[in-house]
Amino acid sequence: MPAAAGPPAGPPAGPPALTDAGLPALLAARGVPGLVDVHTHFMPANVLAKVWAFFDEVGARTGRPWPITYRTDEPQRLATLRSFGVTAFAPLAYPHRPGMARWLNEWLREFAARTPDAVPTATFYPEIDAPQYVEEALEAGLRCVKVHVQVGGFDPRDPLLDDVWGLLAQAGVPVVTHCGDGPNRGEYTGLGIFEEVLARHPDLVAVLAHAGLPDYTAALDLVHRYPRVHLDTTMVGTAFTQAFAPLPADWPARLVDVADRVVLGTDFPNIPHPYAEQVAAVVGWADADPRLGDAFLRAVLHDTGARLLGG
Template sequence: MDPRAFAADLGLPGLQDLHTHFLPPRVMAKVRAQFDSAGPLIGRPWPLHYRDEDDALVETLRSYGVRRFTALPYAHRPGMAEFLNDWAAGFAARVPEAAVCGTLFPEPDVAAYVRSRSETVQVWKVHVQVGAFTVTDPLLDEAWGIVAETGTPVVLHAGSGPVPTEHTGPGPVAELLARHPRLRLVIAHAGAPEYAEFLSLAECHERVALDTTMAFTPFFEEMGGAYPTDLLPRLRDLGLAGRVHLGSDFPNIPYPYAVQLESLARLGLGEKWLRAVCWHNTAALLD
C-alpha cells in the first residue's frame, strides 16, 4: 500500500500521525540498541525497519504524505526532561510539520518547567514503563494540574505492553483521572493489552482518547493478542466522536509504515472512521 494513495482514496490531503519519535542522536542510538538487543522492556526480537538520520526520516514521512507528526521525547531519569524538551523545541523549529513536544518526569522542579513551557508545548509525552514511575507520584501532582488547566494533550504509554511492570496498567490512570478529570490524555497503543479497560476509561472521560500505535498490526497481535472484536463497535463510536488518533511509532517499528494503515483498513470500520482517525481528529486536537 502507498500511504499517499491511501490518504487520497479517502479524500484526505495527507495523514496526521500523533505518535512518532525523534530524539537527540545519542539518545536515539541508545533506544535503537535496546530494540536490537531485545532489551528487558521489549521482550522479543524487534528488527527496526527504519534507521536513518533525522533529516532522512523526516523526508520519509513527507514522502508518505504525513503532514503533521510529533517528536515525543521521554525521560527515564531525573534531570533529563529539560534537555529533551530543549532539543524537541529546536527540532520543531527546524521541521514545520512537527508539533512542539515535551516530556515530564517526577522530580522536584517538574511543575516549574511544565508551567514555563505550557504556552509552547503542543503535546506532552509520558512513558511510565521506561521511566519506571507511577502517574500518581506526588511529585507530579502540581504538574498534572497545570497540564489539565491548559488542556494540552498527553500521549501516555501506560498499558502493560510489550512487557508489564509494577507501574503499568489502567488502575493508576483511573486514579490520576479521579484527581484530575480534565486531563486530556491520549492512551498510546490503544492501551494494549488492557484494551477493554482503557477503552472504558476513554468512554467515561470526555477528554481521554486512544491512539492506534502498532495496535491491530500482525506483529503486535503476535506479541500481545488481537484486539477483541466485540470492542470494535465501541472503538468506531469513539473514533467518530473525535477520540481515536492515528499513531505509528515511526521510526521504531519492525515493518513498513503502510502496515499500520493496512491494519486500520482491515478493521472494516468505514471510510468516515478512517478519515476521522487519520486526519480530522488529530487536526482538531493540535489546533
C-alpha cells in the first residue's frame, strides 16, 4: 500500500538568521578580518544612565518601545563587543548643554587610554572655549569626533563653531554627525542646514550618522558632491527603522558608486535589537547586487572604518 501523501512542500527555507554568536564565523567565511565600528557609545555612568532612562520613556511617548539590548556594566559591554569580532571602535559621547563637552572629553581620553581597542574621541558644543579644547584633543591624538545636533539643540552653523570645523577639516579627523531629521526633527536638524557647514568646510571628513535617516537620498547626494563625506550604517535597514524610515527599494544599487564611503556604525549598546541584525543588513546589501559582493562587505565592516579611524 503506498504511503500517504504528506502536506505540499512549501518554498525552500532561507538561510538561518544571523546571530551574535555567529558573527565570528560569518567574518571568517567572507574574508573580513574584524569589525571596525565608528558609532558606539561609552560614557560616564551617570550620563549613560540618563540616556537609558530617555530610551525607556520613548515607548510610552511614541508607542514604539526601545529596549536597551546590551544593558550591562562597562566590562561586560566591552567583552560583548569583542566577542562579536570587533577589533576597533569609536566610543562616542555628546553634550546637551554648555560646559559639558570639556568634561566628557577628559573622560573619553581616560577611557581610550585604558581600552586598547577604543580610539581617542571627543565632542564639542558651541561655546567660547570650544576651539581650545578641540585643539587640545587633537594634540592628544584625537581620531574621531561626535556631534549630535538633535540632542544638543544647537545650530551647526553657529559662528562659535567655525574655527572648530576648520580645525577638524584641516586635521582630517572624521566627525560622526547626527544632523538628519530622524528619529525626530529638531530646530537645527536637516541635511540642508548641515550642507551649509560643508560648503564652508568642503574638506571636512563628515560621517553622516544613520545615513542621514530618514532622508537617505539627500545624504547620498552630499556623498556624491563632497569627496570626504561618508555614511554610517547605524540602525539603517534594521526592522526597527524600516518600520518608520524604510530604505529605497534600490538601496544596494545606489551604493555601488559610493561603496568606499559607507562605514559600519551600530549605536551599541543603545540598540533595540541584536548587534548581528545590523551586520546582517549590510550582508543583505552586499549580496543583493553583484557589483558589491564581498569587496563591499569587507570595506563597510572593516577597511573603511580602519582607514577613517587610522592609528
